[in-house]
Amino acid sequence: MKKQMLLVAMLAALSVQVGAAVPEKAAADTVIKPQPGQTQAALWASRVLGKLHYKPMPLDDAMSEKIFDRYFKSLDSEKLFFTQADIDQYTIVRTRLDDAILGENLSVPFGIYNLYQQRFAERISYARELLKTKFDFATDESYQYDREKADWVKSDAEIRDLWRKRVKNDWLRLKLAGKDDKSIRDTLDKRYESYISRSRKLTNEDVFQIFMNAYAMSIEPHTNYLGPRASENFDIAMRLSLEGIGCVLQTREEYTVVREVVPGSPAGLSGKIKVGDRIFGVAKDDKSPMTEVLGWRIDDVVALIRGPKDSTVRLDILPADAGVDGKHTTVTLVRKKISMEEQSAKKSIYEVKDGAVKRRVGVISLPTFYLDFEARRRNDPDYKSATRDVARLLVELKKEKVDNVLIDLRNNGGGSLSEAVELTGLFIDKGPVVQQRNADNKVEVESDTNAGMAWDGPMGVLINRGSASASEIFAAAIQDYGRGVIIGEPSFGKGTVQTIFPLDRFAPNDKVHYGELKLTVAQFFRINGGTTQLRGVTPDIKLPTMGDSDTFGESSYDNALPWVAIKPAVYIPVGDLKEMLPILDKKHESRVAKDKDFQYLSEDIALVKKQRKDNLISLNEAVRRKERETQDARAKLREARLLSPVPGADDPILIPDAKELAKQAAAAKAGNGKTAAAPKVAAVKGALRTDDGLQGDERTLAAELDAEKAAKAAKDVLLNEAVHILADEVSLLKTDTRMASRVLPYAVDSVK
Structure with a gap:
């Protein structure tokens, strides 16, 4: 729901x-x-x-x-x-x-x-x-x-x-x-x-x-009013940076608690702030008195801590290991620009056995289409951009000799339209990417004008119901050009364009703030003339649908704009995947039929859908206890399988990233001098979990963080299958030159 x-x-x-x-x-x-x-x-x-x-x-x-x-x-x-x-x-x-x-x-x-x-x-x-x-x-x-x-x-x-x-x-x-x-x-x-x-x-x-x-x-569903603080948070999310001390905070009971310390931030470098510390007071600069923040809303505390770069903030801290009557400490920090690296594009490499050889698939996970508009306007050479980060990662993947590249856009809700266009340009030579029609029915075509490709080998895009807006523009363009295989479930279906309109221009003076409107000003269309509005992007190879179209996605809104079509743009497909897709789909179906974890996940998804449809839960203890025992038994069976020495002989092998390993080791040694052991995989992403009856802040912070760590370590069955599909594609292209000439006519030599 x-x-x-x-x-x-x-x-x-x-x-x-x-x-x-x-x-x-x-x-x-x-x-x-x-x-x-x-x-x-x-x-x-x-x-x-x-x-x-x-x-x-x-x-x-x-x-x-x-x-x-x-x-x-x-x-x-x-x-x-x-x-x-x-x-x-x-x-x-x-x-x-x-x-x-x-x-x-x-x-x-x-x-x-x-x-x-x-x-x-x-x-x-x-x-x-x-x-x-x-x-x-x-x-x-x-x-x-x-x-x-x-x-x-x-x-x-x-x-x-x-x-x-x-x-x-x-x-x-x-x-x-x-x-x-x-x-x-x-x-x-x-x-x-x-x-x-x-x-x-x-x-x-x-x-x-x-x-x-x-x-x-x-x-219309995607038109919103943003107050000044909401507008600021929206801007931060787009540029992936802010000016502060580098702490992720949360409210636990009436306390403001440090949930995470960003490595390399003022808080991290000081060594004086730890996870679990409680903030009792904030002085926003050197001269201001300490303001007690016990019982405050978290966004009010954050607003007091944030401030201009190179300015000073003082915090009254009760350490995590101290009792409620323990000794407080005062920590003085200088605010700096903080990059939200967790939301940046990241890469990983998987190896898949193919007989006597191994296929290497590079995966780039992109959580959002971010862009620091202000930094780019200032001609800052280091401005943050999703396309720039992905381009850098593609260079690294080339050096690491991957055979195929998968862009993981699951739960990527969109972002900058221009980034969607430029990111598409990394995989095509030149040409239209998306069409926009405004309220006057005027159609404009957004095109990639940069010659050449950052990656000219085979590729795929992984999407789900949470992939929306800019994600759908990118996936649709890749599909229309025949450039790559779209894998997953039908996307969200948001085919509209929003812009920010500041209402402060009507304010009588600088002290009055009216906020902003994020309003829909256009609808975008695929280059083939269709739109992703309402229907989303339909994948070439479908994976189990985890979302519920009745409660999540454009079709769940009662006033969503309808699906329509316009005249196609002038473009030339760069590849033809029609012959290859049925072969890949057949291999996929054959493989998942024997994959226990994939079948378990499919069972869980079917159970959740049934529960949503029934929309009733028994209040009889005996009935509920039996249901729980059945679920617990199933979970233990699956956990035992995942913890066995060979849980899945054909699972893609994640190749450790040297830079990431060094970063993790440094972070671990900063805490206790020991390198943390890799977490064991004891769960599947998306699978049902045992209900503890608690809400987030009712668990201890340590338990909450451990659960998040376990969730990150959980086996990603759908990603693994997407990697297998792209490995299959490499095998087909390397063994069938005729098919390779159709799928990648401009880069046949790269797949020989």
Whole structure:
């Protein structure tokens, strides 16, 4: 489901909060009201959306009804807090939200939010009261865990019964995980209390952002309102750098805890900050007093720590190994530019046995199409770019004599359109890559104009349901040119182009900030004339579909733009894969039929799909315990197989990267003087895991980090199969010169 837990909309808002760095602590009964600047920002946003959007829609009564429904859904997507009576009492304003925006009076949407806060507090208080009762786990009843498409409950009695089942399920999950009653009661009471604590930290800026996004997304799914802080975070994600100290932080209970220290950063080089340290105070410069941040929202703490490059920040730290009354230390650091290397392109090399020879496949994982626009505008010679990084990695892979290259775009949600075009240019000589059509039906063609290829050998692209936008542009162009094999599952289906429009240009002065709009201004089309909109990119060789098209992807939106086609661009395919693809697919089917791990994963995917379709979970302990025992037995059997000396004789062998090994060794020795042993593979990526009944911050930080480490070490069955497919391609091309001349007519010599 799109939103699987309480407060998703609320917690998402916490991460992109717009207000000042120092929060005001709100009381439980605080009434949140709109600010004058917000009413003006809403008005200007409506004018921009009404004129510049690709699909401009008038802000009228019809739009008001859409905003009304989406706003209530944004606040309570699982229909756990409002009743139908709550909705009905606002029916009179259902067609008047357009008047609220145009008349600069947002009291109604803020009133709706204040009612939500009231209902939220009531439901959570009731949940905490239920913890004092005794549940009967012998009865045969079930709980509908995904209520996004359910109707609003009719009465308070119904919603109380809904919460009884929800709490009962939370309790049962912990009981099945081996917790006793006291531990369960304490865990859940603290969990529900934290829900209230987080809800009280929402500000009028958060409420404004939720409401404005209900408006923007009622036009089209990918149009959004970004407040100043959300805009800053979006920019950081695009350029993969920020100015700070190099700590990844998270909230655990009321503490701000260091979750990761970036190697080579000011924090890392100082040696004074460790994972698990708690930050109690921040002084944003040499002269400012220390501000206590206990109980603060994480984004407010981050905003205080960030600052201009070469400026000083002081932190009041309680070390990880100290008790709550332990001795604090003050750490002074100089902020520097921090590169987010974890999100950069990375390479690896796999070897596959092919009779007496070995085929080497280079894999480049690209999490996003990033680009530091500002640095490029300044002509900075070292500006960050996905294409530049991939080009560098291709040079390294050539030196390491790989036979084939796989670009892994799984869960790459897109990014810079220009990067998608330039990245395609690394694999074709010259030519069109994507077409754009604006609101005036004017079509422009984006082309690669750089002669030559960075890699002219065989290649493939691995995609899944999370591959969207720029990823789909790249994969579609590679497919249309016949340049490479597309492997995986159908992609997301986002075929629209967004641009950032700053609303601050309408602000009366520099002190007033209206935020930005990310609005859809065009639709992109493949060079063959089709579009990836709604349908996505269909792979040449399909792997098991892990996503759910009903709840994830463009087709899950109720107002997505339709699939259409335009005139194809003028281009010449560089290869013809039609003859080769059926052969590769047959080899693939034959191999996975004998691959136990692939079959296990397929079984898990089928089980998850069945559970989604049923959308009911038993609250009978005996039934659930039997289900858990079956799953545990299956998991142990698979784990034993993976830990056996020869879990898969035909698995591709990962060739260690010398630079990465040296980096890991240095990081390990910096901690205890010993080089960490490689983690054992005891799981398959995407497989079902045993439920411990806990949420992320309820586990110890050490346990959470160990789980992440294990997840990274898990066997990637789908990647392994994609590597096998490309190894098969190499074998075909090296043994069949006629086929090679069709697939790679410009580079036949490279595959001999």
